[in-house]
Amino acid sequence: MYLLSGPGDPTVIVVVGGGISGLALGRELAACGADFVILEARARVGGVIRSDQVDGHLLDWGPQRTRLTRGMAELIEQLGLSAQLVVAPSDRDLFVYWGGRLRRVPFTIGDFLTSDIVSAAAKVRLALEPFTGGPDPEESVARYFTRKAGREVYENLVGPLYGGLYGSDPADMVVGRSLHHVLREFGVGRSLVTKLLRAGGRITAPPACSFADGMEALPAAIAASLGTRVRTGAAVRALIRRGPGWSVETATGTLEASAVVLTVPAPAAAHLLKPLSQDVFQRLTRLRYNPLGVVHLHAETELSGMGFQVSLTEPLALRGVTFNDSLFGRTHVYTAYLGGGVRPDVVAQDDDVLARLAVEEFRVCTGYHSRPLAIAREEMPAWDRSWAALDGLRLPPGLHVTANWESRPGIPGRLARARALAGTLMG
Numbered sequence: 423m424y425l426l427s428g429p430g431d432p433t434v435i436v437v438v439g440g441g442i443s444g445l446a447l448g449r450e451l452a453a454c455g456a457d458f459v460i461l462e463a464r465a466r467v468g469g470v471i472r473s474d475q476v477d478g479h480l481l482d483w484g485p486q487r488t489r490l491t492r493g494m495a496e497l498i499e500q501l502g503l504s505a506q507l508v509v510a511p512s513d514r515d516l517f518v519y520w521g522g523r524l525r526r527v528p529f530t531i532g533d534f535l536t537s538d539i540v541s542a543a544a545k546v547r548l549a550l551e552p553f554t555g556g557p558d559p560e561e562s563v564a565r566y567f568t569r570k571a572g573r574e575v576y577e578n579l580v581g582p583l584y585g586g587l588y589g590s591d592p593a594d595m596v597v598g599r600s601l602h603h604v605l606r607e608f609g610v611g612r613s614l615v616t617k618l619l620r621a622g623g624r625i626t627a628p629p630a631c632s633f634a635d636g637m638e639a640l641p642a643a644i645a646a647s648l649g650t651r652v653r654t655g656a657a658v659r660a661l662i663r664r665g666p667g668w669s670v671e672t673a674t675g676t677l678e679a680s681a682v683v684l685t686v687p688a689p690a691a692a693h694l695l696k697p698l699s700q701d702v703f704q705r706l707t708r709l710r711y712n713p714l715g716v717v718h719l720h721a722e723t724e725l726s727g728m729g730f731q732v733s734l735t736e737p738l739a740l741r742g743v744t745f746n747d748s749l750f751g752r753t754h755v756y757t758a759y760l761g762g763g764v765r766p767d768v769v770a771q772d773d774d775v776l777a778r779l780a781v782e783e784f785r786v787c788t789g790y791h792s793r794p795l796a797i798a799r800e801e802m803p804a805w806d807r808s809w810a811a812l813d814g815l816r817l818p819p820g821l822h823v824t825a826n827w828e829s830r831p832g833i834p835g836r837l838a839r840a841r842a843l844a845g846t847l848m849g
């Protein structure tokens with residue numbers, strides 16, 4: 423049994439969950455000199471960010487990479503992880519599969535005009551985009567992109583790339599929930615094309631990166647920097663209101679806290695909040711998660727690039743592949759994602775069926791033979807229409823959330839949200 427602070431002096435912030443959301447918040451709180459503890463249910467930190475050696479191959483189960491944004495670069499430097507950093511070569515292309523072959527994604531207007539990603543008619547149609555209306559928060563992401571750029575550009579270019587970020591179907595995603603903030607962040611008003619022209623006709627993004635020991639090196643290094651303030655094997659079982667603060671019950675003891683921050687997936691948050699608010703419980707249980715089959719493949723290929731997404735018009739179970747070989751020099755390793763919001767049915771199949779689908783459809787898309795190395799099933803918050811359940815959500819006082827279902831799910835977004843929440847918590 424441990425007691426961090428007496429009932430009369432509960433100044434400790436308890437962070438529930440040791441994935442990247444909880445750990446990034448821990449870094450920020452430590453920098454502010456706050457008293458806090460991170461409680462993680464499992465024996466290892468990182469949540470969905472997991473890396474393993476399988477048959478001599480380094481495999482990542484969750485994210486294969488992140489973006490080397492300024493915030494990420496600073497964090498890597500502070501953690502002493504620079505020597506482990508692996509940055510993808512800048513000449514690696516991204517592809518979309520449709521109509522029997524991989525097609526290179528253009529990142530400049532010039533490349534778009536000469537590419538085979540869409541037909542000549544679809545390119546001409548894009549010239550009308552500046553004359554179409556701006557985003558309507560109530561419309562679907564599919565309708566927004568189709569209305570703006572035409573059906574072909576949506577189905578074969580923007581739709582698979584945007585949906586792929588969430589493992590979701592853009593037809594089920596709503597602009598006000600999942601796209602508005604991205605458009606705002608990039609300064610897009612009414613017209614995407616006008617914004618692109620103002621930016622020199624080129625879309626740029628920070629390079630993709632990982633680590634020599636895989637993505638898990640990042641949460642592991644953050645946890646190491648926080649020392650005993652991170653406790654693993656400490657599943658939180660109950661949150662109990664105590665005056666202005668909280669009692670946080672775990673398998674091994676109770677902590678008194680001035681504030682509690684939940685960073686756990688929505689179903690786990692719903693379970694913890696059920697005794698406190700039926701309304702919050704019901705809202706959180708309405709949030710949908712998309713199932714993803716992750717199949718690591720071994721293939722000897724000449725493929726060069728970041729990977730590919732599959733057009734929304736192709737009825738494949740395979741929705742995207744990361745070329746770990748070409749991106750980070752992980753010899754012969756390719757990571758196939760199946761199912762998601764477009765084909766959720768396939769993820770319930772047996773491992774043998776998932777592996778066979780991955781191998782067959784990898785060959786359809788690339789022409790190369792492969793064999794399965796390992797299989798897992800993951801889930802991603804869908805960020806679809808079910809997110810309307812969060813409208814008007816009122817958390818109990820002294821309880822906060824930073825999670826991939828509450829704000830942007832990508833790792834750079836998790837770091838940014840941690841910084842903002844630490845500011846709120848520290849006043």
Ligand SMILES: Cc1cc2nc3c(=O)[nH]c(=O)nc-3n(C[C@H](O)[C@H](O)[C@H](O)COP(=O)(O)OP(=O)(O)OC[C@H]3O[C@@H](n4cnc5c(N)ncnc54)[C@H](O)[C@@H]3O)c2cc1C
Nearest residue numbers: 439441442443463469470484485657658686826831832833
């Ligand atoms: C397959 C996949 C691919 C992805 N690809 C990318 C990508 O390429 N780039 C990118 O930027 N992002 C990517 N993401 C998104 C990003 O990785 C996640 O959104 C982010 O890592 C989630 O972190 P989190 O800390 O919010 O949640 P989680 O990682 O889910 O962590 C929550 C933690 O809470 C713990 N927990 C749960 N219940 C309790 C409890 N009662 N008590 C204590 N602890 C508890 C869990 O054990 C877990 O460790 C991907 C995600 C997935 C699943």
